[in-house]
Amino acid sequence: MAQLKSEVIGHKRLFDQWTQLLQRKQLTGSFLFVGPSGVGKKKSAWAFIQQVLCEKPIQFQACGECGPCRRVQLYQHESVLFIEPDGALIKVEQAQNILQFLQLRSLTSHRFVLIDEAQKMNASTANSLLKTLEEPSENTTLILLAPSLTSVLPTIRSRLRVFHFQPVPLEDMKQSHHFPDWVLEASLGRFDLLEVLNSPSEKQFRMSWADHFVKFLISPDVLTDDSWRDAIKNKEDLKQGLDLWLKMIRDSLFLQQGENKSLLTRDLSEQLQKIAALSSEELQFVGQSLVNLQKEMSFNKDPLLSLESLYISLKA
Numbered sequence: 490m491a492q493l494k495s496e497v498i499g500h501k502r503l504f505d506q507w508t509q510l511l512q513r514k515q516l517t518g519s520f521l522f523v524g525p526s527g528v529g530k531k532k533s534a535w536a537f538i539q540q541v542l543c544e545k546p547i548q549f550q551a552c553g554e555c556g557p558c559r560r561v562q563l564y565q566h567e568s569v570l571f572i573e574p575d576g577a578l579i580k581v582e583q584a585q586n587i588l589q590f591l592q593l594r595s596l597t598s599h600r601f602v603l604i605d606e607a608q609k610m611n612a613s614t615a616n617s618l619l620k621t622l623e624e625p626s627e628n629t630t631l632i633l634l635a636p637s638l639t640s641v642l643p644t645i646r647s648r649l650r651v652f653h654f655q656p657v658p659l660e661d662m663k664q665s666h667h668f669p670d671w672v673l674e675a676s677l678g679r680f681d682l683l684e685v686l687n688s689p690s691e692k693q694f695r696m697s698w699a700d701h702f703v704k705f706l707i708s709p710d711v712l713t714d715d716s717w718r719d720a721i722k723n724k725e726d727l728k729q730g731l732d733l734w735l736k737m738i739r740d741s742l743f744l745q746q747g748e749n750k751s752l753l754t755r756d757l758s759e760q761l762q763k764i765a766a767l768s769s770e771e772l773q774f775v776g777q778s779l780v781n782l783q784k785e786m787s788f789n790k791d792p793l794l795s796l797e798s799l800y801i802s803l804k805a
């Protein structure tokens with residue numbers, strides 16, 4: 490058994506703030522933990538909860554050993570209600586569960602409702618919780634997690650005390666994960682991305698899309714080549730592929746300026762060298778066209794036509 494906080498990487502400033510609230514007995518309220526996915530919001534929330542519910546805290550830190558600490562670590566504490574989307578939404582019935590839970594007599598000195606992906610509450614769910622969020626009963630903390638402020642309904646947002654999570658600093662990531670620097674940099678301080686970047690299928694995806702891109706930019710006869718046409722048929726793949734291509738453009742422009750420290754696609758250096766042979770005007774033109782294409786995709790415009798016309802204007 491262990492103290493959950495010791496497993497959280499980064500976010501020390503936030504823990505300092507929460508410890509102060511605990512010291513001053515100012516925990517009652519509704520909190521919003523905001524930040525990109527994969528930076529540790531949920532883990533931090535559980536660590537904070539453990540800190541509060543611990544029976545034998547040491548200087549306001551969880552001991553990691555007592556009964557409550559163990560139950561929190563197993564995510565099975567009677568005074569914590571954890572809510573996550575049921576399918577695509579947090580439903581009204583789940584809001585009813587929250588209200589029922591809060592009507593019960595509290596078994597411990599403090600209790601928590603933790604709501605993951607709070608951006609998935611629809612208006613009726615949110616409405617049924619407004620009063621509770623505005624004024625939770627004594628010794629109760631509601632913690633909502635969301636990727637951004639704007640993703641949360643304004644009516645809820647205005648009732649919450651906001652804590653911002655930053656991406657995990659590169660140095661902190663280096664200490665806990667021994668990956669090549671470029672992988673850590675490309676993960677943008679997010680552990681979910683780090684995992685994806687390291688999976689064999691992702692590596693293969695990057696490699697093949699990088700090859701498509703080189704072919705597309707350099708080869709004289711792309712219009713008669715079918716391999717990249719097949720690749721862009723899957724919309725999800727295309728989305729990710731365009732994202733990768735834009736990163737490669739960015740890195741090629743960096744390379745042209747002799748800057749190679751902060752490359753996001755260092756694993757594709759062979760392809761980058763080839764792309765960097767284009768002029769910087771051409772690269773910027775391609776980059777802008779790809780950004781436009783990303784926007785068009787949401788209007789269901791055929792990406793094949795856009796790519797073909799990009800190719801033709803490049804060769805013109």
Ligand SMILES: [Zn+2]
Pocket residue numbers: 542543544545546551552553554555556557558
């Ligand atoms: Zn404890």
